[in-house]
Amino acid sequence: xxxxxxxxxxxxxxxxxxxxxxxxxxxxxxxxxxxxxxxxxxxxxxxxxxxxxxxxxxxxxxxxxxxxxxxxxxxxxxxxxxxxxxxxxxxxxxxxxxxxxxxxxxxxxxxxxxxxxxxxxxxxxxxxxxxxxxxxxxxxxxxxxxxxxxxxxxxxxxxxxxxxxxxx
Numbered sequence: 001x002x003x004x005x006x007x008x009x010x011x012x013x014x015x016x017x018x019x020x021x022x023x024x025x026x027x028x029x030x031x032x033x034x035x036x037x038x039x040x041x042x043x044x045x046x047x048x049x050x051x052x053x054x055x056x057x058x059x060x061x062x063x064x065x066x067x068x069x070x071x072x073x074x075x076x077x078x079x080x081x082x083x084x085x086x087x088x089x090x091x092x093x094x095x096x097x098x099x100x101x102x103x104x105x106x107x108x109x110x111x112x113x114x115x116x117x118x119x120x121x122x123x124x125x126x127x128x129x130x131x132x133x134x135x136x137x138x139x140x141x142x143x144x145x146x147x148x149x150x151x152x153x154x155x156x157x158x159x160x161x162x163x164x165x166x167x168x
Contacts, residue, residue: 005080009096012076013103019068020104024112027061029124034058038146039127040136046129073097073157077165094162101154109147 027034034057036044050058077093084092117125117137130136 005083005092005096008076008080008083009099012072013100016072016100016104017107019072020065020108021112023061023065023068024108025116029122031057032125032127034061036127040139040142042133042136043127043130046133047127069101070157070161073100074161074164076100077161081165088166090162090166093165094158097161098154098158101158102151105147105150105154108150109143113143113146 024035031054033047033050033054036047036050037058077097080093080096081088116122126134126137
């Protein structure tokens with residue numbers, strides 16, 4: 001059972017990273033302004049407000065991410081319960097879900113925020129008109145704060161979903 005659970009944890013974490021990366025990088029490449037709320041304040045202040053079409057796309061993207069995160073974690077918890085013979089503790093499901101969430105959170109902070117933006121520097125991630133403020137993209141306190149917000153949000157989401165898995 002423990003090997004199966006560990007195998008599932010690794011596979012599901014890698015799958016979650018892949019899906020998250022495709023959605024984030026794909027949407028950044030399509031229109032980085034959809035992520036304007038995640039940019040440093042000095043960069044946001046240089047931008048015109050989102051258009052009605054951008055707001056619709058941003059809402060749609062947020063909905064897709066939310067469904068994939070919540071739905072994916074819930075299905076992962078149910079699958080873990082299934083391979084355990086239908087009986088698993090809240091703590092075991094919580095830890096499983098929390099690890100998956102935080103692997104993606106750490107990937108986002110280290111690979112997408114640090115490596116992609118600060119090392120690779122693809123042009124599509126930099127918002128128009130921000131060329132004179134490139135140092136704002138290295139706003140470490142913001143990146144670290146966002147990571148720790150993810151740690152807390154992940155705990156809440158994982159707890160609620162773990163409870164749902166063991167109750168349902």
